[in-house]
Amino acid sequence: xxxxxxxxxxxxxxxxxxxxxxxxxxxxxxxxxxxxxxxxxxxxxxxxxxxxxxxxxxxxxxxxxxxxxxxxxxxxxxxxxxxxxxxxxxxxxxxxxxxxxxxxxxxxxxxxxxxxxxxxxxxxxxxxxxxxxxxxxxxxxxxxxxxxxxxxxxxxxxxxxxxxxxxxxxxxxxxxxxxxxxxxxxxxxxxxxx
Amino acid sequence: xxxxxxxxxxxxxxxxxxxxxxxxxxxxxxxxxxxxxxxxxxxxxxxxxxxxxxxxxxxxxxxxxxxxxxxxxxxxxxxxxxxxxxxxxxxxxxxxxxxxxxxxxxxxxxxxxxxxxxxxxxxxxxxxxxxxxxxxxxxxxxxxxxxxxxxxxxxxxxxxxxxxxxxxxxxxxxxxxxxxxxxxxxxxxxxxxx
Numbered sequence: 001x002x003x004x005x006x007x008x009x010x011x012x013x014x015x016x017x018x019x020x021x022x023x024x025x026x027x028x029x030x031x032x033x034x035x036x037x038x039x040x041x042x043x044x045x046x047x048x049x050x051x052x053x054x055x056x057x058x059x060x061x062x063x064x065x066x067x068x069x070x071x072x073x074x075x076x077x078x079x080x081x082x083x084x085x086x087x088x089x090x091x092x093x094x095x096x097x098x099x100x101x102x103x104x105x106x107x108x109x110x111x112x113x114x115x116x117x118x119x120x121x122x123x124x125x126x127x128x129x130x131x132x133x134x135x136x137x138x139x140x141x142x143x144x145x146x147x148x149x150x151x152x153x154x155x156x157x158x159x160x161x162x163x164x165x166x167x168x169x170x171x172x173x174x175x176x177x178x179x180x181x182x183x184x185x186x187x188x189x190x191x192x193x194x
Numbered sequence: 195x196x197x198x199x200x201x202x203x204x205x206x207x208x209x210x211x212x213x214x215x216x217x218x219x220x221x222x223x224x225x226x227x228x229x230x231x232x233x234x235x236x237x238x239x240x241x242x243x244x245x246x247x248x249x250x251x252x253x254x255x256x257x258x259x260x261x262x263x264x265x266x267x268x269x270x271x272x273x274x275x276x277x278x279x280x281x282x283x284x285x286x287x288x289x290x291x292x293x294x295x296x297x298x299x300x301x302x303x304x305x306x307x308x309x310x311x312x313x314x315x316x317x318x319x320x321x322x323x324x325x326x327x328x329x330x331x332x333x334x335x336x337x338x339x340x341x342x343x344x345x346x347x348x349x350x351x352x353x354x355x356x357x358x359x360x361x362x363x364x365x366x367x368x369x370x371x372x373x374x375x376x377x378x379x380x381x382x383x384x385x386x387x388x
Contacts, residue, residue, distance in 0.1 A: 155324070
């Protein structure tokens with residue numbers, strides 16, 4: 001593996017009740033997060049291909065971890081998202097190199113499908129910084145019930161020369177979704193949008 | 195006493211490979227289970243609250259079991275533990291103290307013969323409050339290599355009328371423990387201290 005991983009964290013969240021209403025079955029989501037060394041910290045490097053390869057590795061590893069943490073079949077995943085936080089000695093472009101060129105293909109391979117764009121966010125910051133991972137339906141980006149976000153943070157990362165990389169998945173949309181729009185049973189699944 | 199109403203459950207697992215030193219042959223794993231419950235005593239002073247400790251026991255057992263499951267299913271791998279609570283703004287610190295008995299009982303029940311007192315902390319705070327849950331060895335409080343802490347918290351909890359309950363378990367010493375003191379191999383196991 002190209003990535004030098006210091007730590008992997010997984011988070012699972014299950015909502016059973018919201019505003020006094022039972023959520024049955026509960027909505028569940030998971031994030032897997034890796035803390036890696038940034039090979040380009042502290043210097044300008046033109047060719048970011050090593051981080052792209054690392055992104056490919058982490059796409060598979062983190063998706064497998066998140067699915068295992070949620071304890072469901074990979075094909076039952078309904079929405080997904082990804083995010084990265086670069087430590088202070090790196091550039092925002094380093095997050096882009098991990099997230100965009102190669103991370104998505106292994107995510108979709110693990111899940112079996114994934115016609116929609118994987119929503120993403122990125123930032124630079126210090127240890128304990130919160131990542132709000134955007135979430136969207138994996139086969140149709142316009143499914144309104146599945147627009148969501150999951151906050152993750154690791155108190156001791158990223159150090160200045162590190163990058164935090166996260167993949168999040170769900171088995172459901174928001175707990176009490178009721179603002180209309182495209183519903184998941186209306187998905188055509190042709191263009192990744194509807 | 196009132197029924198325990200759970201709004202949300204959350205599990206976090208960290209797998210730590212190194213912290214700048216030699217890569218551990220067996221990574222340290224730390225897990226936290228959180229539950230966000232309605233505070234039945236929020237908004238007023240209630241004198242008799244102690245009965246709620248019994249009501250919390252089943253939830254404690256569920257959380258302790260989920261921690262062992264998150265660490266692979268074998269209670270024998272657990273070497274450290276701790277617990278904590280964050281009480282929402284309409285409650286009092288004493289409501290957090292209700293977690294001492296059911297939280298500790300639950301982990302001892304699941305782990306078998308754990309002898310040491312379960313380290314604990316608590317506070318009153320708003321949504322997003324972070325809590326550093328202290329961790330000590332399950333059989334001897336003085337084992338220096340196992341003194342640790344795990345930061346936990348949730349962006350949307352506790353609301354004013356909620357309590358966030360936490361249990362934490364670890365599988366070993368700090369990843370690069372080297373400050374001496376009583377070793378796990380030297381435990382007498384008579385008094386829970388040494």
